[in-house]
Amino acid sequence: QREVRRVPPRFSIPPTNHEVMPGGSVNLTCVAVGAPMPFVKWVSGEVELTREEEMPIGRNVLELTNIRQSANYTCVAISSLGMIETTAQIIVKALPRPPTSLIVTETTATSVTLTWDSGNPEPVSYYVIQYRAKVSDNGFQEVDGVATTRYSIGGLSPFSEYEFRVMAVNNVGRGPPSGIVDTRTSEQAPSSPPLHIQARMLSSSTMLVQWETPEEPNGQIRGYRVYYSSEHDAPLSAWQKHNTDDSMLTTISGLTADITYSLRVLGFTSVGDGPPSEVLQIKTQQG
Incomplete structure (x- = not known):
């Protein structure tokens, strides 16, 4: 009598990690083989995502939609010869955090130089500086696409108070602004007569x-x-x-x-x- 070869389960296509935008979708594919062929199910934390009576054999695709937070998903393969598992991470990309340590390093009569720290563990695409004269009723003016963490803003009025703030931008969008820092530009000789x-x-x-x-x-x-x-x-x-x-x-x-x-x-x-x-x-x- 020919002996049936028995093989414990193994993953032939384990699920892979994914980065998604907030609200994004992703399909996680998990394939396991063995003899006998294993059942395959999905679990997240303590939660069973595959119903017991519908557990497929060999292959299970988990469809995730409108993903709002990062989570781990574990694929479990089970046969009479054992149980194995492998985990995939779904990371939701977030808006960047506000930059920190914004300070004014120098002022002239018509310019102000600012420095700040990224405030983000991940690299950001660029920064946006917003500024306005304190006496004005207008909103903030913007300098967009700043690639460094030091920048000089020119074209200011002498002996005037301004407030500044910075935000970081990544491929999700603009993060919230830093705290506001204010300063007064330095004096100049008068530019008009009495x-x-x-x-x-x-x-x-x-x-x-x-x-x-x-x-x-x-x-x-x-x-x-x-x-x-x-x-x-x-x-x-x-x-x-x-x-x-x-x-x-x-x-x-x-x-x-x-x-x-x-x-x-x-x-x-x-x-x-x-x-x-x-x-x-x-x-x-x-x-």
């Missing part, structure tokens, strides 16, 4: 000069400088100078009677002088 210059004579030799702050002070105005001269064609450097603090009016005395003076006013910050105003002419009174 406004509405006015002058009137208080006596034949004393003049009162008034003005309003420049539209673009670009910093803290430390004071103003009034230039005056009876020589209208002389260069500004040759005019007489009268410095004031940051108030908006001053008196200049010791003027000569019955002469026309030219006046110009400029504002300055700790960084430097702004442009002088247009020329204003005033005639002193006769003595």
Whole structure:
């Protein structure tokens, strides 16, 4: 009598690991052979996924749809000669985590340099920086496609407060933003002159000069400088100078009677002088 060859079960096609997008689908195929041929079932954790009375022989395909979280699935092959198992991992790709340690490393009057840490164990595709002026009602402006964890944003206004945040992007999409960091750009010299210059004579030799702050002070105005001269064609450097603090009016005395003076006013910050105003002419009174 010919003896029947008996072979314990083994997997000829074990299931493979898969990475899927959230809501994705995947079919896990498991094939086992042996003599006698084994039954094949699927288990996840403690949960039996194949019904006892419907357990196929040799091959079992597990169809997973709308996958929302990562999980392990175990294929079990059973015959009278034994039971074996093998496990496949289904990993759901997630949005990246927010970047961490966002700091401002340097500021100029018109730019801010930021650095941050990825905050993600997996590599990310790139980063998006969002920023806005604190006084503005507009939403965030964006710098997209930043490949490094250090970046300088230019085109900012001097002596203005801005807030910044960063988000990481991978092939699932944009992750949540980092915490906000804020900073003020540094000062510049004013880029516009004082406004509405006015002058009137208080006596034949004393003049009162008034003005309003420049539209673009670009910093803290430390004071103003009034230039005056009876020589209208002389260069500004040759005019007489009268410095004031940051108030908006001053008196200049010791003027000569019955002469026309030219006046110009400029504002300055700790960084430097702004442009002088247009020329204003005033005639002193006769003595």
